Amino acid sequence: MTPRDTDLTQAGLAPSGRGRVLLLACGALAHEIIALRRMNGWDHLDLQCLPAIWHNHPERIVPAVQDIVAARHGDYDRIFVVYADCGTGGQLQAACDSLGVRMIAGPHCYSFFEGNTRFAEHADEITAFYLTDFLTRQFDAFVWKPLGLDRHPALLDMYFGNYETLVYLAQTDDADLTARGAKIAARMGLTFERRFTGYGDLAKALAQA
Template identity: 65%
Template sequence: MTDLPSDTTLTETGLDLRGKENRLLLIACGALAREILALIKANGWTHIDLQCLPAKLHLYPDQIVTEVDRAVTRNQDSYSNIFVVYADCGTGGQLQAKCAELGVEMIEGPHCYSFFEGNAAFSERAEDEITAFYLTDFLVKQFDAFVWKPMGLDRHPELRDMLFGNYTKLIYQAQTHDPALVDKARTCAERLGLDFEHRFTGYGDLEQALHDQARKT
């Protein structure tokens, strides 16, 4: 038999030169990169790879479905399992339909604020927190790039009351214990003219979803 590279595996269909068996690819929003990498490291998931799409796709939800489709199609022959780490994220169910068409699973929930809180807990609070504006660790760090500037508040601060007039408080859903981020989040609330609440959520349903996928692969 011809000598084969050390990472070559034999499958029922022949030679697999990519060593794809029992490997999981996470296709995720770039805003979740730090949290996902932390979970991969903490759990020793050496069989999991991560590919992040630009976090700024959240500014254009219609593009999320297209980019996820491209990423899955490009990688589906190289992995035994692919999991999409996006919630609905403003796609109006289109992302779920596309994932079903592609034969891949995605994390449950309407958005990351929900699965960080825990989808069940977020749903229970939803009616009481209809006037809440949420930030995660990522969004606190990137507040100017993802909130202040895209909304034009850097050029027209007078828009603040029009854009946030129906909100009453800012809830910082913290994934980590970081006093500096709490202080920055409080400043974000002040800039928006909102009351402030700090709520430690950790990784919420994201952690369980990744555990489930890691066990499947």
């Protein structure tokens, strides 16, 4: 799978001259970024996404970011990388530093959605499995099927036997997504907890971008 743009024309994000910022983001954040752009009138921000499934292959993220920054830096005044570390072991931050571009702070989206400071206060939650709005919508495609649980349900205990709680970090107050999250927790045999985070540090990072 190769990097792909979101549908920029349909989303109203097509580049139009100077004074613009390119957001190079994980596809799992596209919905939230577009919502924040519309809510705040950030018309100077354009969006290009890498495939969300690359969270299962973090080794692909850094080379793709490097290639796109090299190809598009002349088209924009700034490029902002809307990824946290996301399993790259510090390599993404090192690449951004060498390229002279900024990225969002934090280890992963669970942290910056809740707020990195607040998430760090839950560092002892080693038995918690986290969902966001995106993962609640796409749980089967991004978790259940890639782990083979649709074909081998007996593997559930091997993967998640040490977990106790499913924590749904909700970006939106959506009753349907909350119900989906509760059903996922029941399917996994976990206690369900919902925390409304809103957009957390993502909103702050984009405002600064």
